[in-house]
Amino acid sequence: MPAPAPLDLQLVSPEQFEIRNFDDELRVDGLCVQLLLAVRDHLVNRHGLEPRVAGRSCQGADHFLREFVIAECHDNLFHLPVERVRQFAGHWYIVRTLEPNAAELAAILAGIDNCYRVLAAHGLVAPELSAAIGAACAELPYYRQRIDDFWAIEGDGFTTWRAACPLPGRSA
Secondary structure, three states: OOOOOOOOOOOOOHHHHOOOOHHHHHHHHHHHHHHHHHHHHHHHHOOOOOHHHHHHHHHHHHHHHHHHHHHHHOOOHHHOOOHHHHHHHHHHHHHHOOOOOHHHHHHHHHHHHHHHHHHHHOOOOOHHHHHHHHHHHOOHHHHHHHHHHHHOOOOOHHHHHHHHOOOOOOOO
């Protein structure tokens, strides 16, 4: 099976990324792969990043977008609630990763920030959304503390830990 072709960022419509059912989720997942390939190409061609570096950056955004935003939250990635970054980095990543660590998470967050900067440069998301996502991605001390607190949980402490940064649709 050939690799998917990158989307033309000038032709992307945020409405293409609406998720109403399982078929939409599968379609949007495939579109997201093509979108991230286009972001990678933009980082290489317009920002001069080495292909491997740009690819690693998009790999971080891929983890966030395809596994959390699309599969877990069913959000349109162009109309993303900013709190999704904190929910991902401060909770979902930690409980869904075998050995969560701050260095790996920082690389993922840098990829998310780069991706949304490219989307904003193409008018696909508002500059304010990109800036807010960038600010949420920069909260590295908070996420490092969440990881440390997770590893230090004893007894029934998980309930308190979870309530401090709940996932979408959960109050505790």
